Amino acid sequence: MRTILIAAAALLSACATAPLTAVESPVETVDLLLTSATVVDVEKGTTTPDQLVAVRGGDIVAVLPESQANRYRATRTQDLGDRYVMPGLWDMHVHFGGGEALIEENAELMPLYVVNGVVAVRDAAGDLAQQVLDWRDNPPMPDSPRIFTSGPKIEGIAPVWKGVIETGDEADVDAALDRLQALRVDFVKITDNTLKPELFLYAVREAKKRGMKTSAHIPASITVLEAAEAGLSSIEHLDYAMKAGSKDEAAIAADYLAGKYTYAQTMRRYADTFDVETARRVYARLRELGTAVSSTLYGSTTLANLDLDDHSHDDGLAYVGPGIRATYAWRVERAAKATPQQVADRHFVKDVTARTLPMLRDAGVVILTGTDAGFLNSFNYPGFSLHDELELYVKLGLTPREALMGSVVDGPRFLNQGERYGAVAAGKSADLLVLEVNPLADVSATRDAEAVVLRGRLIDAGELERMRAEIRARVTARNARFTPSPAS
Template identity: 25%
Template sequence: MMSRFSKALIIGSMLWAGNFAMLYSQNTNGKTTSFENVNVIPMNKEIILYNQRVITVNGKISIIEPASKKISQKIDVIIQAKDKYLIPGLAEMHYHLENDVKDEFKLLIANGVTTARNMAEYEGQDHIAIREKVKNNELFGPYYVTTGPYLKANDLKTVTDVIDVVKTHHQRGYDFLKIADNLPKEIYTKLLEETGKYNIPVVGHGQRKLPLEYSLRMKSIAHVEEFMNIFNTQQKADTSYLKQAAMIIKQSGLYVSPTLGVYEMISRYADDKKFAVLKKSDVIKYRPKAYVAYCLSDSTHYRSNTWFTAPASLIRLSKELQWQKDFTKILNDAEVPLFAGSDTYGLFLPGFSLHRELELICNAGLSPYETLKTATVNPAKYLNRTSVSGTITEGKLADLVLLNKNPLIDIRNTKTIEGVMIKGKWLGKNELSAMLKEVENNCKKEGK
């Protein structure tokens, strides 16, 4: 089976720690803002509240009421939203920073992402600093949490290594500790013991060389692909066994992120015809020129290795992706909590990639409502933020996305973004377009 693909396309991160200018947003923070005649998809149950008025004050949802009701307070900013749909802000639960943070945050926000979980701290990066700057409003970005460095067997050779690494994670204040899939049993169990002392959740890849039960001791699995490698050939072909395994996974409390889109992206690189189409993608303009040049070269891992490019390999990749979709449906049917994460890398761009991930999750057999939960309700539960996030209800944070079309009819309608409210700041369609244009212009500059 295929080992987890490397981040070969990463060619360096240019961190930016200054202020993300807020000139795009209407200064609605501190003002009373009203969405008028909007159709609300609250996500606390599968309903649509038609023709509502949603009032926000100081970054929180203050009132949700029928728009026909007489306004009982002064409204500073009115957003006309007739025939539009309001959903909670989206969560990207598998994000990787690969270029300029201010540009990548613009891509996330322009795509309705108001929560992001970074899944590795690469050399030269400081995600604790990023998280704190976002928290203190020095950097305008989504609610941000982060793992420490991506830890492999070479990083954890001894029990002493484990103790030191976990202590460092605690001292640095990382939200999660991320591991690879090949840790020896004694190292893995010691890691769980040590992280338990500091209440640091262990996340990342399943332990492929150990029985399923060991992987279920983690907080979350980063890829449904992991189960494709934990199960043997006979188990993978046995639907009855897979359903039983899903029930065991459910009972463990484990969360799973399918990350179907990034697996699909492998074949887009490896297959010549798909690669030709990828080269014409309109979103490439939002990546730096040097970065794109490398991604589109034939020297990348997925273009140069026959494990991916051979005709038989392309067939295998297709079958493996289908297996992952099928098991995603089995997990959902067993009520295993799923959350959307797109594992942003290369030309699978932040923000845009999340919408493709949602489309693939829905194509796996989930309903649009179930799919939307993976980017709203479920991440809020996982991050212990149900009191402030995940649904559109009074008293919660005003992290909202206004859509032109109903996502409960077609999940692809999450892309029909009319505007985004993040931390009470309203960014209309023109403002979001201006943000994207600025990213595009930055990426054209020499040396980027």
């Protein structure tokens, strides 16, 4: 017995003095491991090198120092060689439409967004509302961006736009909002072609009461602050924000309502009376109210410059079907019929409007990066034009970080998606863009994606090029069999 006790005491003594060994962490299995990554934090404006990004399913499960790569076993591992990883881009104003005959061509735009690094789009209404709602829940192509949509927009009686919900009184507006809620739309779009000003304000107020986000074209017959004070969530198109800077906005709006001037003449009057101090005061109030602006500046600039630019050799033409290209004719022909004075007015309004972008930034107004790409809007090529929009913001004085914020951070937040998107971080959705150059230093770096991660699936450079070739081949085949309709 004494011998046994001595042996036990010796064993306990040895255990007490022996060095402790660290318990090894269990190896975790993931679907995708990105190593040697430089992670871009757009919100903070920083980059962190030597990181790994672990992805399981459609989620990022970890972002850690490269030294911890041995904690993971991955189905696919991609060494990024210190390339930059940022959240995928969001285009916060696009359109699908052109009638049922163009459903397939609209569906075929989906991979065009993805190869350009656009992983989500906000559809701001067209004439294929139910189709787009179906696509939101069941993507039409294997590589499709996430879709957030307004469904059919609210308008007045007999407007120029097709596929809208026509409203002539408050009961019609209530019924429209009931319908949109039943469709589970992501926001409500309201436009001003024939909608009565009082019904516009009623629709905004009632939607807000229901907890629904609203976006709109603001009628020329009411002021921007009237719309914002009613609870408007986002102003679509920068020229509406420009008119808010007119020192005579209310009087000009009253003249338009009385039929004294055309819409184009009214916009020129707003630009002629634009006043910096007035604009600063109104923009400060927009910030207080939380009203965002989706500028679609590249789209409006392209239309304003139709008399200057030759688009017949645009690279983007090879990626857009002939039916959608045919819808461009409406705006092209209208621009061609403009008088010299109308052309001069168009350019003047464009230039004054562009001045407001840095002013909105300085006031702290949220700027949502959207393009107006899609049918009708001539030479505004889906996917490609988002890079043009970003570059235009920087040209006008925003930093690359500020330009990107409106796409990848404030875009998701506006749609109540900030918890899932907007950063390369654990718990976020694995929708990512891999770049050769730091986008915080050069925003044009987003044009050249080395890879895209879409819902957790890595699409590398080779596959991106294959997708581009497939899109071009589909368009070429459509061109060969396309027969323009009489309307085209």
